[in-house]
Amino acid sequence: MISKDANWWIFALPAFLGSDRLLEDAYVVVPSIFLAFLALSLLTWALSPGGIAWRHGRNRKGRVPIHGPLGLPIFGSLLALRGRPGRDCLPHRVLAAAAARTPAGAQLMAFSLGSAPAVVSSDPRTAREILASPGFADRPLKRSARSLMFERAIGFAPAGAYWRLLRRVAASHLFAPRRVSAHGPARLLDCAAMVSRIAAEQRVRGFVALRDHLQLASLNSIMGSVFGKRYDVGRDAEELEDLRSMVREGFELLGAFNWSDYVPWLSYVHDPARVDERCARLVPRVKRFVRGIIAEHRRKNDEGSNKVAADEADFVDVLLSLDGDEKLDEDDMVAILWEMIFRGTDTTALLTEWIMAELVLHPRVQETLRRELADAASRGGGGGLTDADMARLPYLQAVVKEGLRMHPPGPLLSWARLSTSDVQLSNGMLVPAGTTAMVNMWAICHDPSVWEDPDTFMPERFLERDVDVRGGDLRLAPFGSGRRVCPGKNLGLATVTMWVAELVRRFEWAEHAACPVDLSELLKLSCEMKHPLHAVAVVRN
Ligand code: HEM
Numbered sequence: 329m330i331s332k333d334a335n336w337w338i339f340a341l342p343a344f345l346g347s348d349r350l351l352e353d354a355y356v357v358v359p360s361i362f363l364a365f366l367a368l369s370l371l372t373w374a375l376s377p378g379g380i381a382w383r384h385g386r387n388r389k390g391r392v393p394i395h396g397p398l399g400l401p402i403f404g405s406l407l408a409l410r411g412r413p414g415r416d417c418l419p420h421r422v423l424a425a426a427a428a429r430t431p432a433g434a435q436l437m438a439f440s441l442g443s444a445p446a447v448v449s450s451d452p453r454t455a456r457e458i459l460a461s462p463g464f465a466d467r468p469l470k471r472s473a474r475s476l477m478f479e480r481a482i483g484f485a486p487a488g489a490y491w492r493l494l495r496r497v498a499a500s501h502l503f504a505p506r507r508v509s510a511h512g513p514a515r516l517l518d519c520a521a522m523v524s525r526i527a528a529e530q531r532v533r534g535f536v537a538l539r540d541h542l543q544l545a546s547l548n549s550i551m552g553s554v555f556g557k558r559y560d561v562g563r564d565a566e567e568l569e570d571l572r573s574m575v576r577e578g579f580e581l582l583g584a585f586n587w588s589d590y591v592p593w594l595s596y597v598h599d600p601a602r603v604d605e606r607c608a609r610l611v612p613r614v615k616r617f618v619r620g621i622i623a624e625h626r627r628k629n630d631e632g633s634n635k636v637a638a639d640e641a642d643f644v645d646v647l648l649s650l651d652g653d654e655k656l657d658e659d660d661m662v663a664i665l666w667e668m669i670f671r672g673t674d675t676t677a678l679l680t681e682w683i684m685a686e687l688v689l690h691p692r693v694q695e696t697l698r699r700e701l702a703d704a705a706s707r708g709g710g711g712g713l714t715d716a717d718m719a720r721l722p723y724l725q726a727v728v729k730e731g732l733r734m735h736p737p738g739p740l741l742s743w744a745r746l747s748t749s750d751v752q753l754s755n756g757m758l759v760p761a762g763t764t765a766m767v768n769m770w771a772i773c774h775d776p777s778v779w780e781d782p783d784t785f786m787p788e789r790f791l792e793r794d795v796d797v798r799g800g801d802l803r804l805a806p807f808g809s810g811r812r813v814c815p816g817k818n819l820g821l822a823t824v825t826m827w828v829a830e831l832v833r834r835f836e837w838a839e840h841a842a843c844p845v846d847l848s849e850l851l852k853l854s855c856e857m858k859h860p861l862h863a864v865a866v867v868r869n
Pocket of ligand 1 (some may be wrong): 337364409459482484495550556668669671673675696737738742743744749806807808809810811812813814815816817819820821824
């Protein structure tokens with residue numbers, strides 16, 4: 329193993345070169361020594377286990393060292409992780425393969441994101457310790473996230489009094505279970521509108537491009553919960569397009585790989601995505617939009633025309649009603665509300681698309697689910713199913729869980745953690761302060777020692793043994809776990825479960841001959857189907 333102690337032989341160079349000639353040919357020798365020193369430093373960096381960010385034995389602070397692949401000078405493992413075309417070049421797959429080659433790599437593997445030290449765990453036990461540890465309650469902040477005001481929103485606010493306040497507001501007001509169920513009927517209406525748009529497309533084109541429908545429904549559903557606002561594609565086309573373009577731009581800026589997040593000085597010479605410039609253009613648009621909605625709520629409150637039951641109030645009403653220590657200023661409200669749109673829209677839509685793709689590929693599973701839904705509906709008098717009905721349907725729950733296992737929307741849990749102090753793990757490894765930590769949930773979900781036959785879509789596995797997907801069981805924790813677990817998990821699960829149930833109840837889904845289902849992945853902010861699902865949706869009467 330090469331360490332900084334290996335530099336000793338630099339001192340023997342003069343003797344090696346010959347001391348007489350040294351003085352005569354100083355102009356040759358000095359640059360040579362400099363180059364040799366540089367080469368040696370680069371070698372030392374590059375040969376540090378885990379890469380340059382782990383030099384000087386940073387990986388050996390604990391009783392058990394953290395091993396990792398060698399990285400390149402300056403870039404560390406960034407080139408390998410950037411993601412290239414091809415199934416096995418996506419970061420979660422690259423990291424899973426590297427962990428398998430590294431001693432104890434599944435438990436924890438060190439690597440370098442440019443100059444930032446990082447660890448990744450692909451093991452439920454170590455993952456639990458990381459996600460639950462108070463030492464990992466922070467998140468590294470991307471440049472674009474800071475520029476887009478997310479530092480003041482729940483997801484990126486540094487762990488501290490302000491973030492704790494936001495979590496409290498989220499748990500006791502925004503995502504309280506009674507509020508999620510009070511919004512159930514409105515979600516069902518959004519879903520019914522989606523179902524009729526799908527039926528119309530099937531009639532006209534003979535097949536359905538499901539993604540567009542899911543994205544519109546998820547935007548409407550989240551806009552309803554957050555802003556109390558829903559869009560009609562025909563009537564509100566202009567405002568809807570404006571909102572969609574802001575969301576698209578925000579997703580691109582947040583999801584884009586940005587070299588200067590990891591090699592900070594690069595931003596001065598190389599910023600092909602023009603991140604700062606684009607963020608500076610987007611932020612005033614977002615502020616104008618969200619402030620307009622807040623002003624409208626204030627006006628209605630003053631007029632007394634905003635009369636809804638407390639549990640049916642939207643997020644703007646809730647934030648405006650906070651008082652005393654909990655009162656937030658307007659810019660913070662803009663950041664919090666805007667973040668909800670980002671977190672809530674793509675995850676639910678893309679997870680439903682993955683599940684529907686699996687159901688198209690597995691007609692037997694689709695039929696079993698349809699029978700369960702039909703039985704439940706006939707028991708309930710033939711009407712729609714409520715959230716509470718659906719929570720009692722074991723096969724439906726199993727299908728959603730299997731979808732989450734096969735295709736966790738954040739294979740690396742999307743948002744990493746950052747250690748604020750040295751964290752000692754029970755396996756003897758020590759993660760130093762200032763280390764970015766990731767959990768490779770995709771690797772855990774596809775690990776044959778954790779899941780039997782992991783690459784097969786088989787909801788039945790959850791009928792035999794139930795697993796809590798809300799963060800209690802790290803074998804399947806697509807919403808993360810611990811203090812920063814996803815606060816929107818109940819809302820996300822309720823939405824996806826309802827959509828899958830209604831789509832299967834209303835249509836028979838089959839493969840479109842001209843466009844077979846392709847399960848290739850594309851990792852952006854979340855992991856989506858690279859080729860959007862096109863399928864034939866035969867209306868059921
Ligand atoms: C299928 C749907 C969803 C999935 C798979 C998902 C997944 C995640 C994951 C993996 C995290 C990081 C957790 C951790 O670090 O332990 C997270 C955080 C977060 N999610 Fe979700 N999410 C979903 C839906 C939603 C929805 C609907 C909302 C809100 C409308 C939301 C709001 C948030 C927020 C605010 C955070 C940051 C929490 C913090 O840092 O304290 N998510 N989500």
